Amino acid sequence: MSQLNVKSEATQNPRVTWEGCSVLLDINDGDRLVFARLTAGSTLKIGNKNYSLRPLIGCPFGSVFQIEYGKDGSALCRVFPSEEGLCNNAEEKGDCQLMDESKDNRALVDNNKAQSLSSEDIDEMRRQGAKGDEIIEALIANSTTYDKKTLFSQEKYRLKKQKKYAPKVLLRRPFARSICEAYFKKYPARIGYLRVDALSLMLSMANVTANLDVLVMDMVGGLLTGAVAERLGGMGYVCNTYVGNTPHPMDIVKIFNFNNEIYKRIVRASLDDLCLGQAEISEKIDQHDNGIEDDSKVQNSSVNMEALHLAEHDIDLDPQTSVSEVSQMCKAPKPGEKASEEAIKLWRRNGFSCLIIAAPDSDAWSLAKDLVPLLSYSAPFAIYHQYLQPLATCMHNLQREKMAISLQISEPWLREYQVLPSRTHPCMQMSAIGGYILSGTRICSNQQTPSSKE
Amino acid sequence: MLPSDPEKKLSFARCIKDGDLVIVYEKHDTMKAVKVCENSVLQNRFGLFKHSDWIGKPFGSKVFGNKGGFVYVLAPTPELWTLVLSHRTQILYIADISFVIMYLEIVPGCLVLESGTGSGSLTTSLVRAVAPTGHVYTFDFHEQRAASAREDFGRTGVSSLVTVGVRDIQGQGFPDEYSGLADAIFLDLPQPWLAIPSAGKMLKEDGVLCSFSPCIEQVQRSCETLRSQFTDIRTFEALLRSYEVHEWKMDSSQDEGACVGSPPCKRKQQSGARSGSQGSTASTTVMARPCGEARGHTGYLTFARLRCLS
Numbered sequence: 001m002s003q004l005n006v007k008s009e010a011t012q013n014p015r016v017t018w019e020g021c022s023v024l025l026d027i028n029d030g031d032r033l034v035f036a037r038l039t040a041g042s043t044l045k046i047g048n049k050n051y052s053l054r055p056l057i058g059c060p061f062g063s064v065f066q067i068e069y070g071k072d073g074s075a076l077c078r079v080f081p082s083e084e085g086l087c088n089n090a091e092e093k094g095d096c097q098l099m100d101e102s103k104d105n106r107a108l109v110d111n112n113k114a115q116s117l118s119s120e121d122i123d124e125m126r127r128q129g130a131k132g133d134e135i136i137e138a139l140i141a142n143s144t145t146y147d148k149k150t151l152f153s154q155e156k157y158r159l160k161k162q163k164k165y166a167p168k169v170l171l172r173r174p175f176a177r178s179i180c181e182a183y184f185k186k187y188p189a190r191i192g193y194l195r196v197d198a199l200s201l202m203l204s205m206a207n208v209t210a211n212l213d214v215l216v217m218d219m220v221g222g223l224l225t226g227a228v229a230e231r232l233g234g235m236g237y238v239c240n241t242y243v244g245n246t247p248h249p250m251d252i253v254k255i256f257n258f259n260n261e262i263y264k265r266i267v268r269a270s271l272d273d274l275c276l277g278q279a280e281i282s283e284k285i286d287q288h289d290n291g292i293e294d295d296s297k298v299q300n301s302s303v304n305m306e307a308l309h310l311a312e313h314d315i316d317l318d319p320q321t322s323v324s325e326v327s328q329m330c331k332a333p334k335p336g337e338k339a340s341e342e343a344i345k346l347w348r349r350n351g352f353s354c355l356i357i358a359a360p361d362s363d364a365w366s367l368a369k370d371l372v373p374l375l376s377y378s379a380p381f382a383i384y385h386q387y388l389q390p391l392a393t394c395m396h397n398l399q400r401e402k403m404a405i406s407l408q409i410s411e412p413w414l415r416e417y418q419v420l421p422s423r424t425h426p427c428m429q430m431s432a433i434g435g436y437i438l439s440g441t442r443i444c445s446n447q448q449t450p451s452s453k454e
Numbered sequence: 455m456l457p458s459d460p461e462k463k464l465s466f467a468r469c470i471k472d473g474d475l476v477i478v479y480e481k482h483d484t485m486k487a488v489k490v491c492e493n494s495v496l497q498n499r500f501g502l503f504k505h506s507d508w509i510g511k512p513f514g515s516k517v518f519g520n521k522g523g524f525v526y527v528l529a530p531t532p533e534l535w536t537l538v539l540s541h542r543t544q545i546l547y548i549a550d551i552s553f554v555i556m557y558l559e560i561v562p563g564c565l566v567l568e569s570g571t572g573s574g575s576l577t578t579s580l581v582r583a584v585a586p587t588g589h590v591y592t593f594d595f596h597e598q599r600a601a602s603a604r605e606d607f608g609r610t611g612v613s614s615l616v617t618v619g620v621r622d623i624q625g626q627g628f629p630d631e632y633s634g635l636a637d638a639i640f641l642d643l644p645q646p647w648l649a650i651p652s653a654g655k656m657l658k659e660d661g662v663l664c665s666f667s668p669c670i671e672q673v674q675r676s677c678e679t680l681r682s683q684f685t686d687i688r689t690f691e692a693l694l695r696s697y698e699v700h701e702w703k704m705d706s707s708q709d710e711g712a713c714v715g716s717p718p719c720k721r722k723q724q725s726g727a728r729s730g731s732q733g734s735t736a737s738t739t740v741m742a743r744p745c746g747e748a749r750g751h752t753g754y755l756t757f758a759r760l761r762c763l764s
Contacts, residue, residue, distance in 0.1 A: 060659055061762075062659060080763065081763060173559070176556065196553075196556060197549070197552070197692055199556070200552040200555065201549065203555075203556070204532075204533060204548055204579065205552075207531040207582070210458075210586055211456075212463075231583065232562070233561055233587070236457075349466065350464075350466055350467065351464070351466050376514075377512045377513055377514030378513035378529040379514075380533070389742070391742075392697070396699055407482075408482060409742060410697075411694065411695040411696075411697065411744075414553075414693075415690065417754065419674060419677040420677075421674075424673070424674055441528060443516065444512045444513075444515040
């Protein structure tokens with residue numbers, strides 16, 4: 001048993017927050033998603049007020065926070081399920097009552113007179129230190145229509161008021177899953193519309209696991225690189241390659257709570273460096289070293305840009321937070337250092353273990369024709385694209401050039417359900433763009449013919 | 455199957471050896487797992503293949519039989535294994551498997567519980583995700599099935615990362631020794647709601663549970679049970695649509711707007727079409743369309759997170 005304990009402690013992503021860690025804040029059950037770094041000075045804006053995130057430090061992921069009003073103003077306070085679980089009661093009661101529920105909406109008139117409590121009344125309650133839940137109860141008590149509503153619309157009403165007067169902040173671990181979902185919801189274009197099920201498929205199709213050397217072409221902001229690094233757990237390498245002289249930004253990697261061990265395993269190498277002949281390698285790398293200043297400048301400026309994005313838009317870090325985030329990142333080891341000469345030599349000798357391409361703006365075949373040959377024989381690969389046609393052409397060419405077998409184009413489809421007593425059905429809205437994935441296995445191309453066999 | 459042994463890691467230098475497990479690939483839907491044995495042969499519709507011919511060749515090589523027919527010998531992966539394993543039960547496929555691994559937030563070092571083991575299709579992917587420092591404890595109440603699964607894990611070389619137990623999880627729950635230690639739990643049981651209270655005990659706080667059920671009534675009941683201890687309860691259906699790609703000859707003598715294609719030519723003819731296209735008026739286009747038939751339903755995936763109380 002003690003042995004088990006030790007083993008489970010070794011998990012890379014701790015379950016309790018610490019100062020400086022990256023978190024995903026889910027406000028009101030996914031209404032708003034905010035990436036933040038927990039520092040003494042970082043804040044979160046709810047309504048028109050900034051709340052310090054300091055109370056979140058040292059709490060287990062999965063904790064829920066609400067605003068509490070005290071003598072010295074309001075602050076985020078942790079709440080426990082016994083308190084927040086109350087609102088589930090209606091649902092449980094609903095099960096037996098649904099069938100003979102006779103109320104409906106015939107008596108409801110939209111004349112804005114149903115609520116007798118004014119916003120001044122509510123402000124006054126607040127000043128007197130009323131909790132959000134108490135305000136909600138007061139709103140219900142003063143609503144002339146609440147009793148006429150069906151049980152479910154009463155529940156809906158309560159939920160709507162809760163979101164406004166007693167917002168909940170859920171502390172979540174930044175994982176490939178939550179990061180991908182948050183970006184897909186807020187800024188899908190920044191991750192090339194890569195949906196979480198498409199990302200998971202690629203990781204599986206490419207057989208990503210610890211101790212592999214994974215080649216990626218990540219033009220989705222670092223999401224793919226981060227997701228691969230998460231699966232490697234600090235063993236093996238993820239090499240992010242690029243065409244030309246400018247590495248692709250991988251700022252999303254910094255949202256994952258990776259330790260230095262994992263950061264060290266995230267490297268970059270230009271396609272030219274990976275493709276060069278053995279003899280040319282060292283010479284070229286020397287040249288490249290002179291250019292490295294520029295490279296890192298490019299990377300840094302993109303860091304700033306992303307921080308700006310984050311501040312400007314709603315994955316909304318308060319400018320203060322993002323400043324401290326950036327300065328902190330500069331001290332910590334940077335993910336995406338240039339791959340060492342030895343590593344590149346090794347990859348040239350052994351080939352990469354697998355390949356994933358997520359380059360939504362590039363032609364799949366022009367990348368695949370250069371990247372697939374860098375794979376070991378029998379190594380799997382997966383190529384994502386928002387459009388079908390580039391993958392169809394790529395598949396056709398890979399087949400024609402006899403570079404790969406087991407080729408398949410798949411389109412992921414994902415539907416979420418609302419599951420409630422007597423009210424189960426698919427969700428009314430779904431994402432209709434999962435993109436397309438071309439998967440396959442590299443084969444040994446120095447073919448022998450049957451005649452040359454003996 | 456997993457690269458925990460550096461010698462077994464795929465590389466240009468890694469050649470097929472006596473005793474290796476290989477996947478013999480005929481075409482995308484015809485594959486077979488074969489243990490390479492110096493004196494053994496493989497017989498299929500393409501002829502007779504001597505294993506001794508494969509030894510010393512790199513994985514991913516094309517190998518020939520006595521009649522000139524050929525197959526490819528590939529290194530096994532969990533994905534290929536799912537396509538070749540012997541079905542002792544209904545199995546999970548890649549769309550569900552990949553989504554489960556991602557949503558359960560499984561990374562190297564995690565401790566994962568699973569019931570039932572079934573044919574071990576998902577288990578193999580779970581093992582890949584926790585390797586090399588984590589462990590999967592998988593349970594099936596069917597003694598013979600558990601034994602066959604153990605045998606399979608031996609064949610694929612993942613035995614050190616997975617333990618197969620014989621236990622009725624619906625009736626008895628998971629063993630107490632894993633209490634509070636599981637990072638993630640997967641249930642594929644006829645009455646998952648019976649196992650949910652035990653799963654709640656096994657999970658770490660904020661740990662994720664997944665229940666796979668083919669029927670919505672099972673989902674309904676599981677979700678009702680989940681509500682008391684779990685949060686973030688979400689149910690999904692994940693499917694894949696495959697596409698087939700064909701090269702079409704376009705007759706350019708027609709108006710461009712009204713391109714009439716000849717019927718799609720088979721892939722075998724494609725190289726011919728390419729060489730024939732020079733100078734002629736016919737140009738070729740590659741086009742894709744969904745395959746005619748697809749899996750329409752596998753099961754519902756319900757995920758939930760254990761509430762944080764401490």
